[in-house]
Amino acid sequence: MLFNNSSFIVLEKQLDASALRQQVIANNIANANTPGFKKSEVSFNDQLRAALDTKRIHLQANSPRHITARHPLHNIAPLVKTTEDTIMTYGQNNVDTEQEMVNLAANTILYNAASRMLGGKFTTMGHIIRGGK
Amino acid sequence: MFITPVALTQQFNTGVESNKQGAGAAVNFGEMLSNALNKVNEDQAQSSTAQLSFLAGEVQDIHQVTIAGQKAKVTLQLAVEVRNKMVEAYQEISRMHV
Amino acid sequence: MALFESFSISSSGMTANRLWLDTISNNIANMNSTGRPGDPAQQPYRRQTPVFSAAVQQYLLNKNPGRGGPKTAGVKVTGILHDGAPPQLVHDPSHPHADPETGYVAYPNINVLNEMVNMLTATRAYEANVTALNSAKEMALAALEIGR
Numbered sequence: 001m002l003f004n005n006s007s008f009i010v011l012e013k014q015l016d017a018s019a020l021r022q023q024v025i026a027n028n029i030a031n032a033n034t035p036g037f038k039k040s041e042v043s044f045n046d047q048l049r050a051a052l053d054t055k056r057i058h059l060q061a062n063s064p065r066h067i068t069a070r071h072p073l074h075n076i077a078p079l080v081k082t083t084e085d086t087i088m089t090y091g092q093n094n095v096d097t098e099q100e101m102v103n104l105a106a107n108t109i110l111y112n113a114a115s116r117m118l119g120g121k122f123t124t125m126g127h128i129i130r131g132g133k
Numbered sequence: 134m135f136i137t138p139v140a141l142t143q144q145f146n147t148g149v150e151s152n153k154q155g156a157g158a159a160v161n162f163g164e165m166l167s168n169a170l171n172k173v174n175e176d177q178a179q180s181s182t183a184q185l186s187f188l189a190g191e192v193q194d195i196h197q198v199t200i201a202g203q204k205a206k207v208t209l210q211l212a213v214e215v216r217n218k219m220v221e222a223y224q225e226i227s228r229m230h231v
Numbered sequence: 232m233a234l235f236e237s238f239s240i241s242s243s244g245m246t247a248n249r250l251w252l253d254t255i256s257n258n259i260a261n262m263n264s265t266g267r268p269g270d271p272a273q274q275p276y277r278r279q280t281p282v283f284s285a286a287v288q289q290y291l292l293n294k295n296p297g298r299g300g301p302k303t304a305g306v307k308v309t310g311i312l313h314d315g316a317p318p319q320l321v322h323d324p325s326h327p328h329a330d331p332e333t334g335y336v337a338y339p340n341i342n343v344l345n346e347m348v349n350m351l352t353a354t355r356a357y358e359a360n361v362t363a364l365n366s367a368k369e370m371a372l373a374a375l376e377i378g379r
Contacts, residue, residue, distance in 0.1 A: 015196045019370070023240065026364075026367065027240050029359045030306045034283040034284060097355075105366070118378075119378050122378040123378065125207050129211050129214050194234055199378065
């Protein structure tokens with residue numbers, strides 16, 4: 001009820017996706033010199049955009065006896081894709097370390113931003129509940 | 134001077150009545166309160182579970198634990214504030230001269 | 232636990248690259264460890280290279296079987312390869328390892344330039360892993376600050 005609005009759900013999902021992306025980027029960097037290794041990427045924005053575009057009916061439940069529908073945004077999940085068709089260095093490896101470092105920096109900022117936004121929401125909510133005291 | 138009655142109360146009343154006539158699913162105040170308190174309790178339990186499984190090293194991220202903790206905190210805060218308001222209202226009524 | 236997972240992934244990358252640096256120093260240190268040509272008992276030092284391969288973590292596979300989750304978890308060194316390239320033969324009859332008949336000494340097949348380039352690569356790769364580790368740490372600390 002209190003937290004079942006789209007921005008809360010999206011921020012939570014974004015944190016999950018960013019943590020996963022951090023793991024995948026770390027794995028790419030660790031395997032930058034592994035022969036035959038293929039890099040992976042996490043896509044989340046596309047799924048989010050698609051979910052925000054489809055205006056599905058969202059049933060609001062005020063009583064536990066009402067039929068509830070999960071918020072459509074609950075269903076979006078990050079996807080890990082492996083890029084197979086490029087070659088960067090010898091041994092069929094396709095990790096571009098510079099690119100990975102850029103992605104890493106962007107992802108860290110995204111995660112920090114999302115966690116700060118979420119923290120701000122909680123603080124605001126507490127402020128409102130206490131009536132500004 | 135003519136004071137126009139607040140239209141919202143009327144709407145509210147009719148709304149409740151139609152609810153009663155309709156599905157017979159009118160939520161009375163006590164039920165609503167106990168539902169809300171159950172939710173508060175549920176959030177607290179969820180937060181504890183998240184903390185425990187985080188400490189046990191199961192698959193959990195720190196943000197999931199802190200978010201669960203914050204949710205529990207905010208719902209509890211809300212419940213406490215509602216309780217305070219109710220006690221205040223009760224005292225207000227009990228002080229009223231009949 | 233994605234963030235803690237990425238800690239161990241980065242540390243596996245650091246370990247692997249440090250091992251690579253170790254073998255490089257070993258190669259450079261032994262670049263004059265000679266041997267007698269054609270004598271199996273007194274072979275010259277042979278260049279070592281670690282073999283990197285992507286580590287697969289079984290429980291990650293079990294956890295999200297069809298969901299395309301991360302299937303690898305860091306890097307591991309599966310072995311150290313001894314270079315099979317033939318040793319360099321240098322004519323030096325006064326050398327204790329010299330072949331009594333031909334006067335040739337077998338020097339290891341190590342190219343210092345090559346080793347220096349590999350050393351730079353390994354150092355940079357190590358640093359990249361350190362950066363990844365630091366950003367994961369930063370993220371974990373940011374997550375702790377939610378609602379503060």
